Amino acid sequence: MRERYNVIIVGAGPAGLMAAWRTAEKGLKVLIIEKKTTVCEVLRTTGNAFRNMNPINGEYLTLDKKRDKAVVHFHNSKFDLEYTGRLLDIYDSYSFSNAGYCMRMTRKDRPMSYTFNTRALYQDLKNKAEEVGAIFMTGTIAMGAENLKRGVRVQSKKENKVLWLEADRVIAADGLHSRMVEAMGLNKDREFYVKGPVFETTFEGVEFPYPIGVSSMRGRGMTEGRDGFIFLYPSVEEENAYSVIVQTKFPAHQGPKIIDYFTKESRCAPWFKNARPISRSAAMVTLRSPLVTPYIDKVLFIGDAPAYGETLVAGAIRCGYHAADAVYKELSGEKGFEEYRDFWTTNFEYVKNPNKRADYTRILLLYGYLSEDELDFLYKLAEERGPVEQSGGIDPSNEYTAAHRVIDYFMSFPEVKGELLNKLKVIKSADVQTIMEKRKWKE
Structure with missing residues (x-):
């Protein structure tokens, strides 16, 4: 007899991991499908900072540091998240023009944000989910889903073998380029705006000549005449580590060339004279109009999958938290998905406006x-x-x-x-x- 789950979650990013933890904690039988073989491996470029008392999309965070962990408070959603990785306190931000002029924002009373380690965050969430019984199926691609009279069938592929998995409900948290959204035909009515690649290389040994902070660089003198925005983020991976992130256009191969020129030949190259690369990642960013109703029958789409751009890491975690409540209510005979739609459209400002x-x-x-x-x-x-x-x-x-x-x-x-x-x-x-x-x- 084919095994059946209360909920299948597609995607083990911040939204999917939070949803897995919360649904399993409520006593539901949970399966998480993840295309990576290692859940906590970070292949996609992503923002990695908790904003401090800086509201966005109906939520604001604060953070308390303990001896061996930090507690992130989601004030409007009324839940806390423990994080055991390293943090950096960020008090400054910088914007540099092509000629090197700098516009600086600074705080003295408290950090603007806290940079975190994405792998550590994922590991914390994964551990919580496994502790309450969530099951992970890695190296598996979800190809689509079919709503049935009683539940949902998810078509997936693992090691060139097609699998059909069944559940009462499905949460699709498979990111900005959601295969699930596309497979179920929900992109056809979304307005397409723009698409472009993003590349990130993290260097250790960077000699940044200002107090630690987040930076952006503009101008063709920074990019060797290529079109792109450069961001420089403090990284917790090593001491004096910074991530160089380039958002550019097609052809995509110009992205790594911009990073190479910026770190070796631009006016900022002296900062990198003793630096060496320690990790790389990339992403494809697409802007489409968001889904106002983020579900179809028994399949709920959360996080970046139904979004305009991104929900950001904290926003994705929050989506996972509320999605778990929605599924639990659905299986209890209530209109949980409708309630989630109200949360989505009320809090994420770009959905209706x-x-x-x-x-x-x-x-x-x-x-x-x-x-x-x-x-x-x-x-x-x-x-x-x-x-x-x-x-x-x-x-x-x-x-x-x-x-x-x-x-x-x-x-x-x-x-x-x-x-x-x-x-x-x-x-x-x-x-x-x-x-x-x-x-x-x-x-």
């Missing part, structure tokens, strides 16, 4: 529509004014507000006038279609 999608990606237009000379001019003015000091309680800056805050700051300079001022006004008011069109026109 196209203006929030524009805000989420507005920063692309700020750095893609202005010329390098204009950005150098603005960054020079910012550098002359010194660091922007942040203080107080909850910080409202996030992906939705960051571009507006930077634009407002630039527009406050008396030296900014004429065509440059008008360009900033265009960027500030652009809708998502205009952002994508102007970025394509620039390209």
Whole structure:
């Protein structure tokens, strides 16, 4: 007789692992299907920071450090998560223009964020899930699902063998390029915006000449004339380790070339004179309009799978937490998936509001529509004014507000006038279609 589960979870990222832990903790029989052979291996480039008192998508976090662990508090969702890996306290962020001018944001009263180790986070979640009985099937690709009168059949493939697995409900948490969403036909009505590769190389022995912080670099002098954004993130993998992340366009092979040039020949190359690469990862980022109803019959889509862009790690964990409640309620005869839809549409602002999608990606237009000379001019003015000091309680800056805050700051300079001022006004008011069109026109 074929084994049957209460819930099959597709994908063992932060959303899937949290959902596995929570559903198994509720006494359900849980199977997690993961295409990697090692669950905690990190192959995909991803953000790795817990934001401190910095709300986004209906949630804000704080963190308490203990002797051998930290406790992350999800205040609005009212749950805590233990993390046993290393952390770095981040008090500063930097943006560098092509000519090397630096706009710096800083806090003195508390960290802006805490950089964590993704492998350690995954291991903590996996351990919790296994402790309460969740079963992992690795090296397995979920090809799609079929809703039945009683439950769901998941078609999967392991070692070139097709398997059919059955469950009462399915949670699809297989990421931004969800095979499950595509296989079940839900992408056909989603508007496609843009797609591009991201590459990451982590180096140890980096001699960053500023207090530890997160950085972004703009300009063709940083990329050898290639089109791309560079981000520099502190890494917990080794001492003085930083991850160089490049978001670029096709052809994808230019991404590693940008990293090579940035670390060996750009004005920032001296920071890497004694550094060596210790790990690499990559990702493909696609922006589509989000699914307003993130389920079809007995299959629920969570995390990045139904999202516009990404839900970020903390957001994905939160999706997994609420998805577990939804499945448990469904199997108890309640409308759990409808409740999850309400959570999804109410908290993740870009789901129902196209203006929030524009805000989420507005920063692309700020750095893609202005010329390098204009950005150098603005960054020079910012550098002359010194660091922007942040203080107080909850910080409202996030992906939705960051571009507006930077634009407002630039527009406050008396030296900014004429065509440059008008360009900033265009960027500030652009809708998502205009952002994508102007970025394509620039390209």
